[in-house]
Amino acid sequence: MLRPLLLAFAVLEILAPDRIVARGERLAFENPESGRVRPWTLPLARLEGVAAIWLVRNRETAWPGIKPLFAVLGLPALLQPRAFLNVALATAYENPEDIELKPWVVPFTRALGACYLVVALWPGRTGSPSNARSEP
Secondary structure (H helix, E strand, O other): OOHHHHHHHHHHHHHHHHHHHHHHHHHHEHHHHHHHEEOOHHHHHHHHHHHHHHHHHHHHHHHEEEHHHHHHHHHHHHHHHHHHHHHHHHHHHHOOHHOOOOOHHHHHHHHHHHHHHHHHHHHOOOHHHHHHHHOO
């Protein structure tokens, strides 16, 4: 169930990253009209969609290499959510100092960081699905 949803969102992110970013701005910013995205923001959103499709299609082989990335992103988001958001906004926007976040964004960033750490530290399956099916 999760895979089709992730694939659908990834395709949407590839085809219409401007709509995804605009929706995110309306949800997270008090003043969504004031943000000016950097030239690389929308192409990177498309690349994120391509990477998500690749990860879904190759999850058994790719997942062990991707898990540390979740820890690298999750730890600062959990421990210093405001600093994490400042870096993220400065990376994606030309005028991050003009953007006002809604009150729920900082606690949500901390919670998301905790989820990323759980994902990074979760042991996962001990055997591959093909091995589990072949056993009687």
